Amino acid sequence: MLPLTINNVPIKVKMARTGQEQQRGLMFVNSLPQDEGMLFCYPKPQPMSFWMKNVKIPLSIAFINKNGKIISIRDMSPGSLESVKSPIPCRWALEMNQGWFDKHGIKSGATVDYCKKMAEKPKNIIIKIVK
Numbered sequence: 001m002l003p004l005t006i007n008n009v010p011i012k013v014k015m016a017r018t019g020q021e022q023q024r025g026l027m028f029v030n031s032l033p034q035d036e037g038m039l040f041c042y043p044k045p046q047p048m049s050f051w052m053k054n055v056k057i058p059l060s061i062a063f064i065n066k067n068g069k070i071i072s073i074r075d076m077s078p079g080s081l082e083s084v085k086s087p088i089p090c091r092w093a094l095e096m097n098q099g100w101f102d103k104h105g106i107k108s109g110a111t112v113d114y115c116k117k118m119a120e121k122p123k124n125i126i127i128k129i130v131k
Helices: 019-024 113-120
Strands: 002-006 009-016 036-046 059-064 070-076 090-097
Touching: 002 113, 009 019, 090 113
Parallel strands: 009 036
Antiparallel strands: 002 009, 036 090, 059 070, 059 090
16 A cells, blocks of 8 residues: 555555556445545556446546646446546546545645656656676
8 A cells, every 4th residue: 555645635545557457446345444545557648537337336536637636536436337537638546435535625736745756756767787
């Protein structure tokens, strides 16, 4: 679990980096602890689309841009096959229990600290090995 904060609110997230992890997401999970979620990570911004097939719990999803800012937050219903899409290409998506963002006063424009740090990392690092 990775600890991170949004507007100084601490949470812990499981990372979904591989295609298999992203496909499975939170399918078949019966409950999610109050301040835990899943962060979907992509190497570059892209259009995103999520559905709730085989997901048993109601979720809210935050789409996060390349700079670590939340662009939009949407609610999703268990088992729904409706696609919930990012309004612009994004680099991350964060799923939490439905209503979590509202409960903590987190809205579009808030910054996710981990995502902001990752966005600020140099992209082209050259390491020279000298023997």
